Amino acid sequence: MLPWKRVLRPLAALLLTATVAVLPAATAQADSAPSSGWNNYSCKPSSTHPRPVVLVHGTFGNSVDNWLALAPYLTSRGYCVFSLDYGQLPGVPLFNGLGPIDKSAGQLQVFVDKVLAATGAAKVDLVGHSQGGMMPRYYLKFLGGAAKVNALVGIAPDNHGTTLNGLTNLLPYFPGAKDLLSAATPGLADQIAGSAFLTKLNAGGDTVPGVHYTVIATKYDEVVTPYQSEFLSGSDVHNVLLQNLCGLDLSEHVAIGIFDRIAYHEVANALDPAHASTTTCASVFS
Numbered sequence: 001m002l003p004w005k006r007v008l009r010p011l012a013a014l015l016l017t018a019t020v021a022v023l024p025a026a027t028a029q030a031d032s033a034p035s036s037g038w039n040n041y042s043c044k045p046s047s048t049h050p051r052p053v054v055l056v057h058g059t060f061g062n063s064v065d066n067w068l069a070l071a072p073y074l075t076s077r078g079y080c081v082f083s084l085d086y087g088q089l090p091g092v093p094l095f096n097g098l099g100p101i102d103k104s105a106g107q108l109q110v111f112v113d114k115v116l117a118a119t120g121a122a123k124v125d126l127v128g129h130s131q132g133g134m135m136p137r138y139y140l141k142f143l144g145g146a147a148k149v150n151a152l153v154g155i156a157p158d159n160h161g162t163t164l165n166g167l168t169n170l171l172p173y174f175p176g177a178k179d180l181l182s183a184a185t186p187g188l189a190d191q192i193a194g195s196a197f198l199t200k201l202n203a204g205g206d207t208v209p210g211v212h213y214t215v216i217a218t219k220y221d222e223v224v225t226p227y228q229s230e231f232l233s234g235s236d237v238h239n240v241l242l243q244n245l246c247g248l249d250l251s252e253h254v255a256i257g258i259f260d261r262i263a264y265h266e267v268a269n270a271l272d273p274a275h276a277s278t279t280t281c282a283s284v285f286s
Contacts, residue, residue: 038071039063041118043080051150052119053271054112055083058130058257059097059187066129069259070267077268080119084111086135087187097131098187101197105138112139112148123150125271129257130223131191133157133215138201140208151212153270155257156221160202160229161193165222168192193229207234214270216256216263218242223253240266246281261286 045052053074057066063083074081086107087099097104112124126136126149133154139145140152163169171178171192182189190197207213213232219241221227231239242249242256242263251260265283269276 038067038075038081039083040080041082043119045080045119045121046078049077049079049272050121051123051125051271052080052082052115052121053125053127054108054115055081056086056108056126056128056132056136057083057097058128058132059087059191060095061129061132062094062096065094066132066257069261070127070257070264073261073264074268074271079271082111082115084108086111087131089185097135098185100186101131101135101190102138102142104135104187105143108136108139109143109145112145116148123148125149125151125153127153127155127267127271128157129155130158130253131187134159134191134201137206140211141201146208146210149211151214151270153214153216153267154230154232155216155263155267156218156224156227156253157215157230158191158224159206159215159232161191161195161198162224162229163193165225205234206232207237209236211236212270212273213237214240214266216240216242216266218249218251218253218256218263220250220252221256238270242266245279246283248281 055067055071057063063085067083071081071083084107085096087097087101087104089098092098115124128134128136134157136145136152137159140149178189189195213234213236215231215237217227217230217240219227224230242251245266246262249260249262251263256263261284262279262281265279265286269279
């Protein structure tokens with residue numbers, strides 16, 4: 001039987017490698033992000049874009065690195081944009097989203113209230129990557145977030161969990177391994193398909209009334225597998241497969257959130273559906 005560390009290492013390594021491989025080294029957290037537009041608490045939403053946008057990073061991400069491209073993309077289009085750090089573990093700097101996801105949703109709740117108080121807006125729109133596109137659903141469903149959120153846009157969200165290309169299927173063969181994973185990095189354990197957290201989250205339906213949901217997925221996702229598990233069911237859901245918009249787009253799990261402007265065009269459409277335009281391969285230049 002393999003030692004525990006050797007069993008668990010592939011799980012953490014796959015997520016870590018996929019998430020941070022193309023990210024620049026972090027040099028700041030949210031409070032050090034650009035003071036004009038992004039995380040500018042004096043920003044007041046316009047009549048054109050009346051809701052501030054809250055960006056929710058993914059596992060191993062943080063409030064700066066995950067949004068070095070999307071935050072400026074949105075601020076340049078006139079949005080008030082904010083981002084938070086959540087799911088920190090003691091002694092683990094920069095790499096967040098590892099704590100229990102229900103607790104992370106509580107951190108999002110506090111942050112949304114802070115943004116609403118600063119901007120005077122009645123509601124926000126949420127845009128999240130990976131775990132950041134799934135975790136807010138707990139806030140919406142169990143923490144009263146539906147009254148404060150107009151739309152949730154998930155970029156490659158693990159809404160129904162992931163098998164990490166089957167690696168998690170090995171856990172039942174090693175008694176105690178799943179418990180050890182939960183104790184060390186509960187945010188990872190919560191994302192395994194069939195976890196108690198996901199069972200609770202998805203019981204009774206994927207969505208809550210009053211919130212507009214958009215999911216943007218890529219068929220080349222190597223972290224959330226199968227990629228179809230990202231999609232939601234519900235009456236106010238728009239599920240998008242990136243390759244149906246542009247067959248040439250080869251983005252995988254990281255790229256779709258970190259720099260894919262075709263995906264960003266769909267984000268902009270979801271935030272302002274009244275002025276949406278067709279997303280194509282040419283949207284990379286928009």
